Amino acid sequence: MDVCLVLGRRNVLLPKHLDTQFFENLLGPNHRVFLMPWYSGNAGRYYHERLLNVDDDRRLETSIFAIEAEYQPEEIPVMIFPSALESAQNAMHLQRFLSAFVEKLGDIPLVVEPVVLDVLGPEEDVKARILPVKGMQYKPLRRIELKDVARLNERCLVNMFSEKLADDLVDYVRQFGLLLSRKRAQDFIVNKLDSFVTEELHFDLPADEAQLKRFSDLIFPDMLLALVNKPKRKG
Amino acid sequence: MLDILIPHYNAPEDLQMSLASVADQTWRGKKRVVLFDDGSTAENLAQVEKIVKDSPLDIDLIRSPQNLGRPKARNALLQAAEARFVAWLDAGDIWYPEKTEHQFNTIFRHHFEGADIDTIWVSCHYDWQWVGRRRRKVVQDTTGNQLKDLFAGDRLRAYLWTLLGTRESFTLASRFDERLTRLQDLDFFLSFVRAGGRIVSPGTDAPLCCYFKSDIGRNAREIRQCYDTIFAKHHAALLGHGRGFARRTRVKADFVAARFARNNGERFGALGYQLGAFFTDPHYAAYRAKKFVLKG
Amino acid sequence: MRGTKVCFVIQKLALRSGGAERVLIDTANALYDRGYAVELVSHEHRGKKPFYPLRKGIIHTNLYPRDKNRTRIERLWGRLQNVFHKNRLYLPGLAHLQWWSEHGGFRRRLARHIDATEPDVVIAFLPPAVTALGHAKPKYKPRRFASLHNVPEQDFDNRERWDPNPVDRRLRKSALEHFDGIGTLLPEFCNWFDPALRDRLLVMPNAVKPVPDKKIATAKRTKKVVSVGRLADVKRHHLLIEAWADLQEEFPDWSCDIYGVGPIEAQLAQQIKELGLSEKVHLRGHSKSMERVYLESAILAHPAEFEGFGLVITEALAHGLPVVGFEDCSGFNFIVRDQVSGVFVPAEGRRSANLAQALARLMRDPEERARLSQAGLEELERFREDKVLDLWEEAIHGKKTHAEV
Numbered sequence: 023m024d025v026c027l028v029l030g031r032r033n034v035l036l037p038k039h040l041d042t043q044f045f046e047n048l049l050g051p052n053h054r055v056f057l058m059p060w061y062s063g064n065a066g067r068y069y070h071e072r073l074l075n076v077d078d079d080r081r082l083e084t085s086i087f088a089i090e091a092e093y094q095p096e097e098i099p100v101m102i103f104p105s106a107l108e109s110a111q112n113a114m115h116l117q118r119f120l121s122a123f124v125e126k127l128g129d130i131p132l133v134v135e136p137v138v139l140d141v142l143g144p145e146e147d148v149k150a151r152i153l154p155v156k157g158m159q160y161k162p163l164r165r166i167e168l169k170d171v172a173r174l175n176e177r178c179l180v181n182m183f184s185e186k187l188a189d190d191l192v193d194y195v196r197q198f199g200l201l202l203s204r205k206r207a208q209d210f211i212v213n214k215l216d217s218f219v220t221e222e223l224h225f226d227l228p229a230d231e232a233q234l235k236r237f238s239d240l241i242f243p244d245m246l247l248a249l250v251n252k253p254k255r256k257g
Numbered sequence: 258m259l260d261i262l263i264p265h266y267n268a269p270e271d272l273q274m275s276l277a278s279v280a281d282q283t284w285r286g287k288k289r290v291v292l293f294d295d296g297s298t299a300e301n302l303a304q305v306e307k308i309v310k311d312s313p314l315d316i317d318l319i320r321s322p323q324n325l326g327r328p329k330a331r332n333a334l335l336q337a338a339e340a341r342f343v344a345w346l347d348a349g350d351i352w353y354p355e356k357t358e359h360q361f362n363t364i365f366r367h368h369f370e371g372a373d374i375d376t377i378w379v380s381c382h383y384d385w386q387w388v389g390r391r392r393r394k395v396v397q398d399t400t401g402n403q404l405k406d407l408f409a410g411d412r413l414r415a416y417l418w419t420l421l422g423t424r425e426s427f428t429l430a431s432r433f434d435e436r437l438t439r440l441q442d443l444d445f446f447l448s449f450v451r452a453g454g455r456i457v458s459p460g461t462d463a464p465l466c467c468y469f470k471s472d473i474g475r476n477a478r479e480i481r482q483c484y485d486t487i488f489a490k491h492h493a494a495l496l497g498h499g500r501g502f503a504r505r506t507r508v509k510a511d512f513v514a515a516r517f518a519r520n521n522g523e524r525f526g527a528l529g530y531q532l533g534a535f536f537t538d539p540h541y542a543a544y545r546a547k548k549f550v551l552k553g
Numbered sequence: 554m555r556g557t558k559v560c561f562v563i564q565k566l567a568l569r570s571g572g573a574e575r576v577l578i579d580t581a582n583a584l585y586d587r588g589y590a591v592e593l594v595s596h597e598h599r600g601k602k603p604f605y606p607l608r609k610g611i612i613h614t615n616l617y618p619r620d621k622n623r624t625r626i627e628r629l630w631g632r633l634q635n636v637f638h639k640n641r642l643y644l645p646g647l648a649h650l651q652w653w654s655e656h657g658g659f660r661r662r663l664a665r666h667i668d669a670t671e672p673d674v675v676i677a678f679l680p681p682a683v684t685a686l687g688h689a690k691p692k693y694k695p696r697r698f699a700s701l702h703n704v705p706e707q708d709f710d711n712r713e714r715w716d717p718n719p720v721d722r723r724l725r726k727s728a729l730e731h732f733d734g735i736g737t738l739l740p741e742f743c744n745w746f747d748p749a750l751r752d753r754l755l756v757m758p759n760a761v762k763p764v765p766d767k768k769i770a771t772a773k774r775t776k777k778v779v780s781v782g783r784l785a786d787v788k789r790h791h792l793l794i795e796a797w798a799d800l801q802e803e804f805p806d807w808s809c810d811i812y813g814v815g816p817i818e819a820q821l822a823q824q825i826k827e828l829g830l831s832e833k834v835h836l837r838g839h840s841k842s843m844e845r846v847y848l849e850s851a852i853l854a855h856p857a858e859f860e861g862f863g864l865v866i867t868e869a870l871a872h873g874l875p876v877v878g879f880e881d882c883s884g885f886n887f888i889v890r891d892q893v894s895g896v897f898v899p900a901e902g903r904r905s906a907n908l909a910q911a912l913a914r915l916m917r918d919p920e921e922r923a924r925l926s927q928a929g930l931e932e933l934e935r936f937r938e939d940k941v942l943d944l945w946e947e948a949i950h951g952k953k954t955h956a957e958v
Contacts (some may be wrong), residue, residue: 059362060362080369080370081369084365084369092339336554371607428554453609453610496618
């Protein structure tokens with residue numbers, strides 16, 4: 023069985039950031055992101071990182087079963103592990119998952135095509151993190167340069183910005199006696215920034231403190247107002 | 258990996274509509290249609306062949322030189338199925354695009370939870386459209402006592418084209434009973450459940466297919482006789498739910514037969530069944546009469 | 554897709570853990586695995602599930618109307634019938650009425666069920682079902698097969714077994730002629746049947762579950778003779794106890810364990826005490842782990858008078874035990890071959906002395922025991938599950954004609 027693993031950073035690859043269709047096009051023909059709504063309950067989302075806890079239940083067995091049922095012979099399932107290479111420990115988790123995969127497949131050989139995003143750092147470091155697995159073969163490593171893929175690059179920048187501003191937003195709403203979780207704050211900022219991107223306003227990553235402050239002063243009141251005046255959700 | 262089994266008899270336009278709905282499925286796995294032409298006329302068969310040729314689907318056409326009838330056609334289809342998974346469709350009915358995808362996810366969910374997927378069928382809610390009327394959603398409720406609900410026919414109905422399951426699951430108990438020119442699905446469902454099979458629902462409230470219903474040209478007496486054969490065959494199981502229940506089930510069959518008779522212009526035939534029903538279970542017959550009057 | 558429809562009929566199945574019930578369920582499961590459509594039909598008051606696990610996919614139908622579904626009058630009538638059925642005074646006419654009241658329902662409902670389901674073959678297990686199926690008159694005519702699991706004299710001539718009503722005994726016997734095939738466990742039983750029936754007979758022994766080689770190779774056998782069987786007269790445990798009185802002097806380090814429960818337990822215990830064998834011969838009662846017992850013993854002594862088949866003997870052989878029994882014991886002399894997989898004890902003369910002599914020879918000679926044990930395992934080839942299942946397929950389809958072969 024051929025499987026493509028995409029390894030990279032959380033702030034690019036988490037399901038809420040990524041459009042699977044777009045990603046499939048990026049990886050090339052026959053690549054199809056493996057979806058597991060039977061597990062997550064959310065149609066169209068992938069949570070492959072949860073597969074790393076292989077011992078918990080039958081999630082790996084069912085994944086193999088689903089791949090065998092749903093994929094045409096020439097298609098390659100794509101699994102995305104946003105944080106698999108972020109630390110040596112995560113890398114070992116991935117190795118353990120792949121060994122279990124090999125074991126569960128039995129006689130069927132497993133070939134893995136690793137794809138990494140350049141945000142992970144120089145190629146040598148990344149290669150060192152991809153650990154060998156007995157009974158399994160790697161295809162040559164593929165790198166996706168973010169600067170070549172405007173959409174991914176933009177996403178990456180938006181996420182980094184939202185990361186920097188999230189704490190400020192939490193503090194800002196507290197002035198009004200409101201409590202907001204950091205995660206939720208980040209979501210709000212991402213939504214706001216997305217509208218900038220659609221208007222072709224781009225971000226400059228090395229923005230300094232003063233610039234950030236000016237920017238947050240500009241958008242926070244607006245965001246809070248928008249929240250207060252938010253029309254009621256239908257249904 | 259999925260074989261879609263479709264019997265066809267002299268209705269090429271209907272078939273074309275069904276095949277188009279199969280081609281529109283969002284599920285992206287490998288699928289094959291096995292089409293059994295049950296002795297259509299040469300003209301219709303030629304049309305079917307053209308449809309098959311023009312279709313984007315992978316279709317295997319089996320031609321029967323004479324008309325064998327539904328149960329034999331179904332058995333021939335089951336015999337021809339090779340894939341791990343099987344779904345059914347009748348020419349003239351349609352699937353909505355997400356049907357296969359939802360049902361496969363249900364299979365995977367049960368596999369994940371450790372169930373033996375060779376003993377489950379995934380059914381679904383469906384739209385029911387009488388010719389010339391509005392579509393109405395019909396709920397398949399799989400939560401109750403499935404055997405009892407199948408007999409009663411209100412909460413759970415035996416419609417093969419709602420199902421997806423493994424090929425193994427469709428050979429769990431028995432084949433289609435070739436004596437049953439009608440209602441062979443009901444017998445097939447009853448045998449499946451009695452043999453320990455379980456019907457499950459996909460995790461969506463939306464209807465996933467549409468049934469275009471018409472009673473025209475169907476013989477009421479034939480239907481009633483098929484009911485009798487089924488009740489005799491599963492006599493012990495039917496009686497296991499109580500005498501009153503068994504009686505009511507028979508009366509319901511009378512009302513179904515009466516409906517067929519009425520829709521085919523046999524007013525006296527219909528009256529006969531209704532009277533029969535009244536003598537078997539006056540309570541229920543009165544209830545039906547009241548409902549009929551209130552509805553206008 | 555499932556082909557031939559097979560319908561097994563047995564009167565009582567709910568929670569029954571007997572040998573015939575096990576054969577029935579094992580066979581039904583195995584035939585299901587071979588692609589048959591299988592239904593089990595019973596006719597019993599109890600609405601419980603079978604004791605042995607049934608494959609999913611096999612339908613179990615109990616034709617007996619459930620009590621809760623009967624009206625009060627019917628229940629009262631049923632109770633009166635039960636009182637009537639306890640009658641043991643079989644007057645002409647009354648005995649007929651009693652038979653009809655007791656068994657007529659099974660026959661009638663079975664016929665109706667066959668008409669409704671139209672199976673390709675119906676197989677009756679044990680005499681009550683044989684009587685019902687033989688005399689049932691369905692319009693639809695499937696192949697009928699009777700499967701018997703005891704010595705025919707016991708099933709058909711013994712006044713105490715099954716229904717003691719003479720009408721039942723007569724109908725039981727006359728039912729056989731309505732069958733297309735009759736399965737019996739041992740070749741010697743064939744002689745009992747009417748010559749007109751002989752070409753319908755099929756000898757179908759019980760299958761033996763193989764024991765893994767490793768278990769036998771690593772078995773730690775002690776100096777123990779074991780005997781297994783219901784504590785009843787026919788098993789003749791008393792001969793073994795008598796024989797042990799002769800053996801104890803020469804073999805002080807050997808012991809004898811008797812497994813089983815039954816009506817003559819106290820009598821046997823008394824005999825052991827009287828002969829002063831309490832130290833050496835033990836009544837062990839019922840054991841849940843017979844496998845361990847077989848693997849820890851050296852010899853199976855089987856002094857029974859006759860056997861319907863002798864599942865104990867095949868089980869012992871499968872666990873690598875040589876078997877000692879009387880040459881005139883049916884079942885034993887079919888399964889075991891003298892000096893190959895066991896020892897035949899002469900029936901002439903004093904039986905207990907002969908038994909003691911045969912046992913002594915084996916107890917002295919461990920090499921001989923090993924040789925018999927090895928040969929016994931090979932002997933069991935004949936009773937392999939797939940071979941027995943082939944016989945079942947012959948029972949279902951009838952003997953193949955030359956044209957088919």
